[in-house]
Amino acid sequence: xxxxxxxxxxxxxxxxxxxxxxxxxxxxxxxxxxxxxxxxxxxxxxxxxxxxxxxxxxxxxxxxxxxxxxxxxxxxxxxxxxxxxxxxxxxxxxxxxxxxxxxxxxxxxxxxxxxxxxxxxxxxxxxxxxxxxxxxxxxxxxxxxxxxxxxxxxxxxxxxxxxxxxxxxxxxxxxxxxxxxxxxxxxxxxxxxxxxxxxxxxxxxxxxxxxxxxxxxxxxxxxxxxxxxxxxxxxxxxxxxxxxxxxxxxxxxxxxxxxxxxxxxxxxxxxxxxxxxxxxxxxxxxxxxxxxxxxxxxxxxxxxxxxxxxxxxxxxxxxxxxxxxxxxxxxxxxxxxxxxxx
Numbered sequence: 462x463x464x465x466x467x468x469x470x471x472x473x474x475x476x477x478x479x480x481x482x483x484x485x486x487x488x489x490x491x492x493x494x495x496x497x498x499x500x501x502x503x504x505x506x507x508x509x510x511x512x513x514x515x516x517x518x519x520x521x522x523x524x525x526x527x528x529x530x531x532x533x534x535x536x537x538x539x540x541x542x543x544x545x546x547x548x549x550x551x552x553x554x555x556x557x558x559x560x561x562x563x564x565x566x567x568x569x570x571x572x573x574x575x576x577x578x579x580x581x582x583x584x585x586x587x588x589x590x591x592x593x594x595x596x597x598x599x600x601x602x603x604x605x606x607x608x609x610x611x612x613x614x615x616x617x618x619x620x621x622x623x624x625x626x627x628x629x630x631x632x633x634x635x636x637x638x639x640x641x642x643x644x645x646x647x648x649x650x651x652x653x654x655x656x657x658x659x660x661x662x663x664x665x666x667x668x669x670x671x672x673x674x675x676x677x678x679x680x681x682x683x684x685x686x687x688x689x690x691x692x693x694x695x696x697x698x699x700x701x702x703x704x705x706x707x708x709x710x711x712x713x714x715x716x717x718x719x720x721x722x723x724x725x726x727x728x729x730x731x732x733x734x735x736x737x738x739x740x741x742x743x744x745x746x747x748x749x750x751x752x753x754x755x756x757x758x759x760x761x762x763x764x765x766x767x768x769x770x771x772x773x774x775x776x777x778x779x780x781x782x783x784x785x786x787x788x789x790x791x792x793x794x795x796x797x798x799x800x801x802x803x
Contacts, residue, residue, distance in 0.1 A: 494569035496628030680737025682789025
């Protein structure tokens with residue numbers, strides 16, 4: 462009986478290469494953001510417990526005032542306390558809750574910045590250092606697929622996992638404070654889930670993924686290029702070259718010949734090369750755009766709404782940077798093809 466061998470498609474091969482990157486970097490991609498979220502929850506719980514202890518002491522001493530009529534409460538009764546909240550106080554409560562939810566969900570994103578940065582630096586350098594590149598080049602895998610699998614892992618796989626870790630952290634925090642409110646006579650649906658906007662924050666986090674993919678592209682491309690090119694210490698090459706270029710531009714006032722300043726160079730060249738893996742860094746480049754959309758409204762959710770997140774795609778800088786990032790990746794592919802032993 463003859464056995465028919467079906468060739469493996471390029472799409473299937475690329476999928477397995479992505480799985481390989483995930484398996485080899487599971488600690489950074491998966492465990493690091495989850496652990497960061499867990500640490501955030503533990504620290505939040507400790508802070509809440511200390512806060513409750515202080516409030517209980519104040520309530521028992523009769524110094525807990527809940528309105529302008531100097532009504533003292535002997536004990537911490539949230540149901541009684543919240544009866545005195547007016548519309549403005551409820552609005553402030555909602556903003557405070559949203560800010561707390563956003564801060565509690567930031568830890569996985571902070572970890573993501575470091576994971577992506579150092580993953581890209583070692584992505585094409587480590588196998589040259591340990592000479593395992595000879596094994597991978599003996600397989601029917603193209604250098605283009607290899608480099609692209611690492612770029613997609615950094616730009617899409619890692620951010621998606623970080624977003625879901627952030628969402629889990631946020632709902633874990635909601636559960637903690639809901640239990641605290643319930644234990645002190647309050648209604649979590651009225652005091653927590655009603656005023657807060659967790660689903661809007663989740664939608665904002667999800668819509669941020671394509672923005673991160675494009676915004677981080679020049680940084681990821683630059684780091685992969687340095688990883689494919691550097692004979693040793695890719696971190697120093699990747700960081701010091703832009704920094705030295707910025708210092709030279711600043712000391713020589715070179716940008717003045719182009720009608721610009723050295724500040725522009727630091728922000729749009731050095732910053733875009735080195736800080737693109739930091740989630741939310743695009744906000745510092747489009748503050749005027751966000752201010753024009755949300756005005757002076759004291760509403761964090763408005764700034765994080767999917768429509769405002771996706772407004773970043775209308776900024777020319779994001780597409781210029783993405784095009785430069787693609788060029789960096791193409792150069793990294795060519796360097797990979799000629800890579801030999803260190």
